[in-house]
Amino acid sequence: xxxxxxxxxxxxxxxxxxxxxxxxxxxxxxxxxxxxxxxxxxxxxxxxxxxxxxxxxxxxxxxxxxxxxxxxxxxxxxxxxxxxxxxxxxxxxxxxxxxxxxxxxxxxxxxxxxxxxxxx
Numbered sequence: 001x002x003x004x005x006x007x008x009x010x011x012x013x014x015x016x017x018x019x020x021x022x023x024x025x026x027x028x029x030x031x032x033x034x035x036x037x038x039x040x041x042x043x044x045x046x047x048x049x050x051x052x053x054x055x056x057x058x059x060x061x062x063x064x065x066x067x068x069x070x071x072x073x074x075x076x077x078x079x080x081x082x083x084x085x086x087x088x089x090x091x092x093x094x095x096x097x098x099x100x101x102x103x104x105x106x107x108x109x110x111x112x113x114x115x116x117x118x119x120x
Contacts, residue, residue, distance in 0.1 A: 003039055006105065007047035011057055013107060018056040023112035026060040030109045034102040035068045069102035071095075 010029075018026050033039060045062050052058050068081035073089035073096035080090055087095050 003043035004047045006039060007044055007051055010044075010048060010107070011051045011055065014052075014057045014060070014110060015055050017107075017110060018112055021110075021112055022115045023056055023110075024115055025113045026057040026110055027113055028061045028063055028111035029057070029107060030063045030065070030111075032065050032067050032104065032106040032108050034100075034104040035066050036102040037105055038103075039105065065108075067100070067102055067104065069098070070100040072097050072099050 010031075014026055014029055033041070033044075041064050044064075048057075048062060049059075052060060069087075070079060070081055071087065071089070072079050073092060073094055075094045075096075076089060076092040078089055078091045078096070079099070080096070082088070083090075089096050
C-alpha cells in the first residue's frame, strides 16, 4: 500500500505543475526511481492511473528510469554501482562510501499538451 500514498502525492504534484504551466493535459511523466526505493513500478502505475482519472494527468504515461545506488571507493578512487547486495568495489574488493542510496523518487519532467493543443 506504500505505492498508493506515493501515487496520491504524485498525482497532486503533477496536476499542480500542469495547471501552473497552462496544460490541457499531461502526456508523459518522466520519473527517476531509486533501485532501493521499495516501490513496485507496476503498483505505482496502477494506482496512478486510477487516481488520475478525470484530471489533467488522466491517461498520462509514466516513464520510469531505475537509478542504482552509487559508491565511491577511497582505496582505488573508483565510483561504482554495486551488483545486487554485494557492495564491494569491483576493482579492489573493499566497500566504498555511499554517495547515493538509490531510494529517491524524482519527477524529472512532464510532457504536456499546452492550452493551444501542442505538446511542450
